C-alpha cells in the first residue's frame with residue numbers, strides 16, 4: 001500500500017486494482033490481517049470475496065454520480081422497459097425519483113440492447129453497489145448536488161444501505177494546489193519535456209488539447225477528418241494519437257496516420273504526442289485554452305478541475321451522459337456531434353466547433369463557466385471543502401475498522417485506534 005490514501009484511489013481508477021486496508025505492510029503500524037477492501041464499483045466479484053473473508057467492502061465508483069444513480073436505479077429502468085435499450089427505440093424521457101427527466105438515448109451505452117449474460121452482470125453490479133458499506137465517487141458534491149441529494153433519500157428502488165461520499169476529483173498531490181508547477185516537478189520523460197517546451201512557446205489559452213483516453217482509438221478516416229478540420233480552424237493544438245488496430249505495427253509511423261503533408265504544413269501549430277501524453281501537466285499549462293475530449297469521466301473532471309473549457313466528443317460507455325453534464329448542466333463545453341446516420345464526424349463540423357470554442361461568442365460564456373466550475377472544485381479539495389472532509393471522514397471510518405494507527409500527510413489527520 002502506498003503511503004498516501006489518495007494514491008490508492010488513483011490506482012483504483014485503472015479499474016482492476018483492489019486495495020486491502022490494514023494489511024501488514026512495510027513501514028506502517030498496521031494490524032496483521034486485512035479488515036476491509038476498497039474496489040472499483042464494476043468489479044462485482046470483490047463483494048463475494050469480502051463476504052467470504054468477513055471484510056468490510058467499500059466501493060470506489062470511477063464515473064459520475066449521474067452514472068451511479070442510473071446503476072442504482074437499474075431495476076426500475078428495467079421494470080419501466082427502458083433497459084435494455086433497443087437501437088430502434090423511439091426517443092423517450094426517463095424520470096428517476098427526484099431528478100430532472102433525461103432522454104433514453106443518453107443512458108450509458110452499456111445499458112443498450114445486449115445479451116442476457118451482460119444484463120445479468122449489470123444487475124449483479126447494481127445490487128452489489130447497494131450492499132457496499134460506503135460508495136466513494138470521483139466527483140465533487142457541488143457539481144452534481146441534485147443527484148447526490150437524490151441518492152441520499154432512503155426510499156425507492158435505489159436505496160443504498162450506507163453512505164455515498166463524493167471525494168473527487170482524485171488528483172495527484174502536485175496538482176492539488178493549482179499553482180504553476182516547478183521545473184523539477186514537471187521533468188518526467190523526454191517527450192513530456194518536449195511537449196511542455198512547445199506549450200511554453202505559445203500564448204495564454206491559445207492551444208487546444210485533443211485526447212480520447214485510454215481505450216478509444218479513431219479510425220484513419222476519422223483521424224483525417226479531425227486533422228483537416230483542425231487545419232482549417234487555424235488553431236494551435238496538441239494531439240495524442242495512437243496506432244489504430246487496423247494498421248500494421250511493423251510499418252507504423254504517426255505521419256502515415258495523418259493526411260499527406262499535414263505535419264510539415266502545420267509544423268508551427270501542431271504537436272503530436274504518441275502513444276501517451278502527460279495529460280495533467282498539459283491541462284494545467286497556462287497556454288491550454290480548450291480540451292477536445294471523448295468525455296471519459298476522468299478526462300472530463302480533470303479538464304474542469306483546471307478550468308479548461310471542453311469540446312465534448314463522446315464515443316461509448318457512459319460518455320454520452322457525461323457530455324450532457326458538460327454541455328447542458330454545467331455549460332462548460334460545446335458538443336461535437338456527427339450528423340445522424342453519418343458514419344464519422346466531418347471536417348467542417350470540427351472546424352466550426354473549434355472556432356466557436358476558441359474564438360467565438362459561445363466560447364466566452366463557456367470559458368466563464370469553466371473558470372467558475374474550477375473554483376468550486378478547487379474549494380472542495382481544500383480543508384473544509386466537501387471532497388476533503390468526505391475523504392477525511394472515510395479514512396477515519398476505514399481505519400477505525402482496522403484498529404490501527406494511520407497517518408495521512410494529504411489529509412493532515414492522524415487516527416489511532418486500539419483493536
Ligand SMILES: O=c1ccn([C@@H]2O[C@H](COP(=O)(O)OP(=O)(O)O[C@H]3O[C@H](CO)[C@@H](O)[C@H](O)[C@H]3O)[C@@H](O)[C@H]2O)c(=O)[nH]1
Pocket residue numbers: 013062063211212213214215216240275276277278279280295296297298299300302316317318319
Ligand atoms: O495520453 C493520455 C491519455 C489519457 N491519460 C489519462 O488517462 C485517463 C483516461 O480516463 P478517461 O478519460 O476516463 O477515459 P477512458 O480511459 O476511456 O476511461 C474509461 O473508464 C472511465 C471510468 O474510469 C469511463 O468514464 C470512460 O467512459 C471509459 O472509457 C485520464 O486520467 C487521463 O488523464 C493520460 O494521462 N494520457
